[in-house]
Amino acid sequence: MNFAGSFAVEPSSSPVSAEERGRMLEDPGFGRVFTDHMATLRYSEGQGWHGAAITARRPIAMQTTSSVLHYAQEIFEGLKAYRRPGGGAALFRPRDNARRLQSSARRMAMPELPEELFLDSVRALVRTERDWIPDGPEGALYLRPFMFASESFLGVRPAGEYLYAVVASAVGAYFKGDAPAVTLWVTRDYVRAAPGGTGAAKCGGNYAASLVAQAEAIRNGCDQVVFLDAIERRWVEELGGMNIFFVFDDGTILTPPLGGTILPGITRDSLLQLARDRGLNVVEEPYSIDQWRADAQSGRLSEAFACGTAAVVTPIGAVKSADGGFTIGGQAAGPLTSRLRTALVEIQRGDAPDPHGWIEQVC
Known part of the structure; x- marks a missing residue:
């Protein structure tokens, strides 16, 4: 195990092969090709934010009575990482996404994720998944940070437990077709x-x-x-x-x-x-x-x-x-x-x- 900022990195034991990834990146479309890993972080009253990790992307286990399913306490963000001319990858205005997520959290009566934790999560995921950035003029790694109420209860009040996660998707152009507009x-x-x-x-x-x-x-x-x-x-x-x-x-x-x-x-x-x-x-x-x-x-x-x-x-x-x-x-x-x-x-x-x-x- 190694660490990227606040996030412990636990590499997937069965990542997609380089050959298969290459085929997937030839024409990824938008929002359909997902990478091997995700970032996760939990919040609970009394303990605050904890458990920051980059792990294999997998289904999220949750109770049928998780608050988000009944009262819709949920927010998300969207940003991209781009391949750089000299190699590597860069994010575009990630601090603004961090601040907007905080603003959304305030409106939805959710705890605000500290700016540096947000930045650590997207930086760590991009470093882990840099090989998933497609080539080409429209290619990018789309990052979807999201947060939802995970506490199990029925009752109209803000939840006391939340899950924050980030998944990544290799993307091309958003709109398909030959129409110029x-x-x-x-x-x-x-x-x-x-x-x-x-x-x-x-x-x-x-x-x-x-x-x-x-x-x-x-x-x-x-x-x-x-x-x-x-x-x-x-x-x-x-x-x-x-x-x-x-x-x-x-x-x-x-x-x-x-x-x-x-x-x-x-x-x-x-x-x-x-x-x-x-x-x-x-x-x-x-x-x-x-x-x-x-x-x-x-x-x-x-x-x-x-x-x-x-x-x-x-x-x-x-x-x-x-x-x-x-x-x-x-x-x-x-x-x-x-x-x-x-x-x-x-x-x-x-x-x-x-x-x-x-x-x-x-x-």
Whole structure:
């Protein structure tokens, strides 16, 4: 046994062979190819955080009365490790993920994982699984830290015991297909979050609530759903799992303000910074669905894109709803969308300088 930071490393006794791993990495898709190991850490009242380990990835044993199954105390994160030009691997803004996990924990009445324990967990797992990072322009190791209430009881109160774990998945591009841009469905019947709710927390319930609307989008021939605000059903908020940006013909970039109902995306924040670095006019203010339609039809809106850790930056080409649809620009990645995506990806992959200290080399 050896140690990586706070985590004891117990290598798997039956890892995937190098030959089989190579076959799996040829076309990993997204979220289907998992590595040999995982990180785990437990919390209990009175003892605090304990038992940090990197072990073989295996099923989690839990009681049928575990609190998470009945009261949904659960949060998670998503970040990537990238292969570096000179070898090794690096993480992108991992401290921001650690802090967002803490924010989600506060909202869900869960104990906050100390920042350094979060960082130790993802660093140790990346060092153990560096050979699982696929080659190619879209290849990365996607890390999924998650935490849930593991105490066995029935009763509506915060649990006293929790399990934190991190699993890793070798990934390629998030969206498959030849379409140059995605098509969105505007749902009028469902909302993702309301003021005072959990919209700013990265918890599974937010995504579960979006699935019926996502199914509606697919039935209508769309790739993703876009949600409006819960009060007026007028203001654009975000997609089922991504933030959204609008680009106008004068070079202005607009994205809806956070305000508690929108997840504070780390990719979103990075793109805002990169746009400001380039002297672009960036605004965070409400934008209505009616204005979106009018601006797209008049040509004032030249581009739109969605962003997130999984998909990075994805052009939006068309929007559909029960009221009819409209297209945006050339229904492909516009020049500003492409420039911002390239700037972000080049920093993530070590092909451009990192002026903001976002990259952490871990091995």
